[in-house]
């Protein structure tokens with residue numbers, strides 16, 4: 001049976017340093033997604049990914065709720081990515097804007113068209129059009145199965161805000177998919 | 185079949201249903217409706233397909249992740265990392281043994297001095313002024329400056 005995050009972290013803190021590797025393997029996905037989305041250069045992303053884990057190791061004793069380690073790691077990855085961007089002079093504080101106008105929740109006709117494998121490229125383009133915050137929430141919720149509470153911890157927002165961003169992103173994608181279908 | 189009020193309600197919160205965000209009673213109602221309503225069943229499938237599409241369109245590339253992990257494990261291996269700052273069990277035991285040994289050594293030293301007739305000046309309590317403030321008066325004084333709380 002898999003050791004829980006709580007047990008794993010307790011063991012690392014009790015001196016079984018090599019156990020930290022298990023944490024790296026277990027939570028690599030969301031950390032990679034986070035740094036990769038923030039940094040467009042793969043080399044930088046790999047570097048910041050490593051720095052995130054080094055920082056996490058140093059600060060492991062500060063983690064208050066080990067069952068929420070994934071959210072905690074994502075928040076470190078975001079901070080490290082920001083620090084890297086700031087150092088490069090490219091951090092755009094305005095990019096964290098989130099709320100766009102609501103779209104018609106009933107628009108949905110293009111979905112069948114969009115979800116087909118050959119349309120994934122088109123779906124990627126639409127996802128890119130979403131505000132950064134909504135993309136982050138979608139990724140953490142759908143690819144890494146964080147709850148809205150955990151997403152809230154990771155992004156420094158409220159769970160309600162996480163839900164609002166998530167549902168709004170889905171409504172927009174449905175509406176855009178519909179437009180896309182109409183115009184092609 | 186024309187959409188009914190039930191359809192409107194179910195579709196209005198279908199994202200929440202798929203997000204496991206509905207109360208059990210609401211979720212059971214909606215699932216029941218979807219089983220009986222072909223239009224809503226179709227809509228549910230569409231939305232599930234969109235979620236699946238988003239996952240596939242945005243999932244991290246497993247090769248990129250593997251490469252990042254390999255680099256990190258190598259760096260962790262190579263780095264002379266200080267252990268996380270919590271005392272290890274062995275370290276704690278060592279600290280206790282050291283403290284007890286120091287006390288024992290001090291006691292033996294004092295006993296040797298005594299037996300050698302060198303004597304050790306007896307400790308005597310310093311003379312303190314007579315305190316006349318009662319515990320209750322002290323508590324009142326503290327609560328007066330916002331430090332109270334013990335009554």
Ligand SMILES: [Zn+2]
Nearest residue numbers: 190191221224
């Ligand atoms: Zn219906």
